């Protein structure tokens with residue numbers, strides 16, 4: 001049978017992978033951190049026994065959290081990433097030559113250090129001179145940062161429990177709105193529309209209280225509950241339907257999953273979400 005690592009979801013289901021060996025196990029001030037070698041998907045990161053990223057399928061999640069915003073915002077010189085301590089999100093952001101600076105604010109230094117050591121295939125851009133990694137609380141950072149300092153903000157958090165809970169609050173979204181320039185975009189990971197319907201809708205409705213438009217979009221992530229995940233695109237005057245052709249061509253040529261057709265299709269909304277958003 002061998003050793004299996006299971007994420008238990010809501011006490012009624014499990015997402016399990018066969019584990020060949022444990023590479024890192026630690027307890028930071030914020031959470032339990034594990035990095036394991038799985039038989040199916042290579043090395044994988046878990047926080048508090050919840051799957052975060054696995055080498056064999058992380059590209060879908062990281063391409064989807066980054067490229068819809070980065071192909072549509074007119075200017076993308078200054079990008080803020082909150083969370084994302086495994087390095088996959090900043091790797092995708094730094095594929096754009098127009099990006100001049102990425103500030104990444106991650107609360108848990110141990111996640112960054114363990115990922116740098118054991119997940120080098122995910123975090124391939126740690127040494128990019130445009131990247132400025134700050135260890136600190138994203139909530140405090142956005143509260144104190146000056147208005148209109150970023151063209152794109154990406155929130156690559158864990159689930160809305162424990163250390164990430166405050167990253168789903170209305171006051172946090174208000175600070176993100178203030179930090180964005182006109183014609184800027186905020187994207188947040190927004191849980192599973194099926195396995196975490198209540199959380200997903202709460203995120204969309206909370207964002208809607210702050211941004212005049214909110215557009216959820218969807219894609220597969222096999223190691224997350226439900227296997228089908230979502231992100232929410234909250235623009236200040238940017239149209240998600242208009243990716244810039246030159247940028248799209250360059251990005252889709254090298255992506256595992258993301259392309260123009262996926263971009264357009266991902267924004268199709270299930271009826272249950274549509275109804276909740278107009279109610």
Ligand code: SPD
Pocket residue numbers: 050051052053061084085086087088089156157158159189224225
């Ligand atoms: N259920 C897990 C949700 C985690 C989303 N963020 C993952 C971080 C990958 N960079």
